[in-house]
Amino acid sequence: MTKKIAVLPGDGIGPEIVAEALKVLDCLKAEFGLQWETEPALIGGAAYDATGTPFPAETLALTQQADSILLGAVGGTKWESLDYSVRPERGLLGLRSELELFANLRPAILYPQLVAASTLKPEVVSGLDIMILRELTGGIYFGKPRGRRINEQGEREGFNTLVYSESEIRRIAHIGFQIARKRNQRLCSVDKANVLECTELWREVVIEVGQEYPDVTLSHMYVDNAAMQLVRNPKQFDVMLTDNLFGDILSDCAAMLSGSIGMLPSASLDKHGKGLYEPIHGSAPDIAGRGIANPIATILSLAMMLRYSFDDEINARRVEQAVIAALDAGYRTADIDCEGARKVGTAQMGDAIVAALRASH
Numbered sequence: 001m002t003k004k005i006a007v008l009p010g011d012g013i014g015p016e017i018v019a020e021a022l023k024v025l026d027c028l029k030a031e032f033g034l035q036w037e038t039e040p041a042l043i044g045g046a047a048y049d050a051t052g053t054p055f056p057a058e059t060l061a062l063t064q065q066a067d068s069i070l071l072g073a074v075g076g077t078k079w080e081s082l083d084y085s086v087r088p089e090r091g092l093l094g095l096r097s098e099l100e101l102f103a104n105l106r107p108a109i110l111y112p113q114l115v116a117a118s119t120l121k122p123e124v125v126s127g128l129d130i131m132i133l134r135e136l137t138g139g140i141y142f143g144k145p146r147g148r149r150i151n152e153q154g155e156r157e158g159f160n161t162l163v164y165s166e167s168e169i170r171r172i173a174h175i176g177f178q179i180a181r182k183r184n185q186r187l188c189s190v191d192k193a194n195v196l197e198c199t200e201l202w203r204e205v206v207i208e209v210g211q212e213y214p215d216v217t218l219s220h221m222y223v224d225n226a227a228m229q230l231v232r233n234p235k236q237f238d239v240m241l242t243d244n245l246f247g248d249i250l251s252d253c254a255a256m257l258s259g260s261i262g263m264l265p266s267a268s269l270d271k272h273g274k275g276l277y278e279p280i281h282g283s284a285p286d287i288a289g290r291g292i293a294n295p296i297a298t299i300l301s302l303a304m305m306l307r308y309s310f311d312d313e314i315n316a317r318r319v320e321q322a323v324i325a326a327l328d329a330g331y332r333t334a335d336i337d338c339e340g341a342r343k344v345g346t347a348q349m350g351d352a353i354v355a356a357l358r359a360s361h
């Protein structure tokens with residue numbers, strides 16, 4: 001059966017990196033018989049410029065009826081002065097929330113070819129393979145009340161609410177334990193239970209859910225310590241379970257362990273496994289349009305789509321192997337460049353990966 005993929009390039013480098021993932025997709029169709037059709041839609045600043053909203057109704061409708069979604073990036077300096085309600089980021093947050101994509105998987109893997117690209121010492125990061133599982137539709141990102149007001153002293157005041165219901169914690173915890181089960185059976189839940197009641201509940205509920213998974217070793221860590229441990233000894237982790245905000249921060253930190261933020265893919269899944277796939281990095285307005293962005297995180301996101309939404313481990317691995325082959329051949333975009341490498345731009349990196357994929361047939 002033909003699968004329908006909604007393609008949302010978004011802003012900044014988004015269209016450039018998505019174009020490379022689509023080349024990979026075309027190759028999978030031509031060489032390995034994948035039956036996928038794609039349909040583009042607007043999101044973020046591009047959607048705001050064209051329609052006055054960062055999340056048009058047509059985009060919501062398409063993503064609801066598509067089997068899966070591939071997204072580039074949203075945001076940019078151009079839209080920073082807009083009201084919050086129409087900022088490009090609202091498009092992405094709206095999509096996550098409307099489709100209930102609560103489980104965000106952010107694997108941080110250091111490919112051996114990129115050990116030198118990491119800012120950390122080789123012995124600290126080589127062989128790194130951790131999974132950050134971030135809750136994506138709750139917490140302080142969506143909690144109410146939120147806003148800005150003038151307080152009784154006549155001062156401006158800003159406020160947000162960190163709130164999680166038991167059921168929200170429970171469902172993400174289950175996913176965490178299930179992922180850990182398929183990996184090295186270790187789950188570290190990150191919280192700030194010494195200060196925040198909401199995360200004290202988080203810890204309590206995670207412990208309760210853990211009773212159903214006696215084969216998984218559960219540990220807990222305060223978020224400040226977790227940030228430190230990620231750069232001190234990241235290989236101690238297997239799966240890290242975090243709330244929305246902590247996961248946002250820790251996954252950027254973990255990205256640097258893998259050489260560059262341009263390397264990290266992500267999957268955001270609903271309870272049926274339908275997903276949105278996007279690189280974890282932003283729209284990088286400073287390098288947009290220059291053809292130098294790293295497309296690997298987006299291409300690896302496509303591999304995650306194959307694995308998690310379509311249960312196609314064989315083709316997921318093919319794509320990942322093609323990325324490794326391109327790295328082995330010495331191709332490097334600017335963010336992962338090193339001495340003696342073949343420095344290439346976005347399109348050449350995409351072509352090198354496609355060539356490796358084709359050669360693997």
Ligand code: IPM
Binds near residue numbers: 074280
């Ligand atoms: C991410 C991004 C987003 C987030 C932004 C673009 C809204 O930083 O996916 O990590 O904060 O979740």
Ligand code: MG
Binds near residue numbers: 248249
């Ligand atoms: Mg982020």
